Amino acid sequence: MVDTHVEIADIEALDRDCMTLSRHVLQQLHSFSADAQDLSALMNRIALAGKIVSRRLSRSGLLENALGFTGTVNVQGESVKKMDVYANDVFISVFKQSGLVCRLASEEMEKPYYIPENCPIGRHTLIYDPIDGSSNLDTNLNVGSIFAIRQQEGMDIDGTAADLLANGRKQMAAGYILYGPSTMLVYSIGTGVHAFTLDPSLGEFILSRENVETPAHGAIYSVNEGNFWQWEESMREYIRYVHRHEGHTARYGGALVGDFHRILFQGGVFLYPGTVKKPEGKLRLLYESAPLAFLIEQAGGRASTGTQEIMDVVPDKLHARTPLIIGSKDDVALVESFAQKGAAASV
Ligand code: F6P
Numbered sequence: 001m002v003d004t005h006v007e008i009a010d011i012e013a014l015d016r017d018c019m020t021l022s023r024h025v026l027q028q029l030h031s032f033s034a035d036a037q038d039l040s041a042l043m044n045r046i047a048l049a050g051k052i053v054s055r056r057l058s059r060s061g062l063l064e065n066a067l068g069f070t071g072t073v074n075v076q077g078e079s080v081k082k083m084d085v086y087a088n089d090v091f092i093s094v095f096k097q098s099g100l101v102c103r104l105a106s107e108e109m110e111k112p113y114y115i116p117e118n119c120p121i122g123r124h125t126l127i128y129d130p131i132d133g134s135s136n137l138d139t140n141l142n143v144g145s146i147f148a149i150r151q152q153e154g155m156d157i158d159g160t161a162a163d164l165l166a167n168g169r170k171q172m173a174a175g176y177i178l179y180g181p182s183t184m185l186v187y188s189i190g191t192g193v194h195a196f197t198l199d200p201s202l203g204e205f206i207l208s209r210e211n212v213e214t215p216a217h218g219a220i221y222s223v224n225e226g227n228f229w230q231w232e233e234s235m236r237e238y239i240r241y242v243h244r245h246e247g248h249t250a251r252y253g254g255a256l257v258g259d260f261h262r263i264l265f266q267g268g269v270f271l272y273p274g275t276v277k278k279p280e281g282k283l284r285l286l287y288e289s290a291p292l293a294f295l296i297e298q299a300g301g302r303a304s305t306g307t308q309e310i311m312d313v314v315p316d317k318l319h320a321r322t323p324l325i326i327g328s329k330d331d332v333a334l335v336e337s338f339a340q341k342g343a344a345a346s347v
Contacts, residue, residue: 019207021047021185021196028191039149039173039189042100042124046147047196047205049094050177050185053087053131053145054198057179060137067138075110075319076284083137084108087130087145101126102152105164105318107287112164112318124172125150125163129287132176133255144257148174148291164318168290168311175295176257184208186261188298193264214301217330218267219249222259230275234342238335256283260292260326264299269331273306273339274323281323285315289324302332306339 025040026032060066060083070080088108095101096115102122105112107129115122128147136143148171153162163170175187183198185205193212196205221242228236242248253259256270263270274281283289293303293310303310303326313322325335 017199017202017204017206021187021205021207024194024196024207025189028189028194038100038124041098042126042149043173043187043189045094045098045100046091046126046175046177047185049087049091050145050183050205051198051203052090052094053177054179054183056086057083057137057143061140074108076107080108081131081134081137083143084131084134091126091128091130091145095126098122100124103161104128105286106130107132107284107319112161123152125152125161127164127286127291129284132257132288133253136253136255136258141255142178142180142253142258143255144179144261145177146174146257146288146291147176148286148294164286165315167314168285168293171290171294174291176260176291178257178261180258180261184261186212186264186295188295190298193295193299212264212299214264214296214299214328215267216300216328218263218269218328219247220251220263220266220268221248221331222250222252222263222268222270223272224252224254225250227273227275230277231273232276232342232346234338234345235271235273237342238338241334241338256288256292260296263327264296264301267301267328267331269325269327269335271325271335272323273325278321279323280321283321283324285310285313285320285322286318289313289322289326292324292326296326300329301327302329304332304336306336307343 022040022044025043029036072080074080088106099118099121101124102119103112103125105127131143132146133143150163150170173189178184185196195209197208199206259270272281272283289310296303305323325332
């Protein structure tokens with residue numbers, strides 16, 4: 001007699017193993033049109049970049065020249081790490097001769113990078129932060145890559161192109177790769193948020209969670225409280241509020257992708273507010289805040305500067321920064337209520 005349980009379990013496992021990223025994108029779009037194929041191919045290339053970076057990270061402690069600083073400073077004024085350069089170049093390499101992307105804009109590069117051979121047909125711009133949270137690299141803690149895809153508009157090569165200096169609603173897709181205990185790719189093309197886990201034995205990202213929904217409220221607040229005395233009084237008031245009320249717990253890993261991933265799945269709020277001296281904060285709109293805002297909105301949460309939706313902010317330059325309050329909608333609203341009282345008091 002046939003043991004049907006085993007067979008059903010086998011079939012389920014097989015179905016799961018077959019749900020690769022490129023297949024999932026096509027399924028989400030309900031189409032095999034040229035545009036759908038392009039988006040699927042784009043996601044596939046991003047996944048390839050993630051696999052290459054993940055492979056190097058997993059052996060970085062054993063390799064010469066994988067960790068540590070290059071001795072140079074990037075456009076953000078930050079010391080560049082060897083992994084930043086490596087990952088930045090990986091993304092460029094995987095898109096060369098792809099025919100998919102004419103322009104790449106990276107947090108690590110002062111100006112966008114053009115791939116002229118792709119330009120006649122590549123109708124998209126890839127925006128990315130190759131390694132986010134690189135202070136975690138030298139201690140073998142989680143880091144991530146963040147990406148967004150926009151329809152290309154204009155050909156300006158100095159970083160003033162219309163698709164770059166536009167708000168987050170121009171993003172067609174966004175996501176991140178989390179290099180943690182396992183490597184995960186989380187993405188949205190505007191049809192919900194979907195999470196894939198890299199199966200090293202297959203070398204493929206396999207669907208592990210479909211339609212992620214961020215709870216309306218969560219216990220976690222995630223912020224670098226070391227900046228307490230640099231903030232406006234309104235942010236200090238918010239922190240005093242969570243200290244005085246039960247039901248809040250702090251979690252901060254110092255790398256945005258990991259901190260955001262926890263909030264996306266479990267709820268709560270991540271914040272990186274501006275300071276009195278730097279009201280624009282630290283995080284970059286195009287490479288960090290806007291892609292994650294796209295995801296959190298798709299998962300039912302919110303992202304705000306404190307006074308404006310992140311998705312509505314138009315950058316005045318390629319490397320513009322914004323304060324970021326992101327997560328469960330009720331928790332973002334609570335932080336905003338403090339921020340807005342502060343803004344009202346200062347006029
Ligand atoms: O923008 C880079 C980044 O490393 C983020 O990944 C992270 O959230 C933040 O900076 C950490 O900054 P800090 O060390 O000031 O808390």
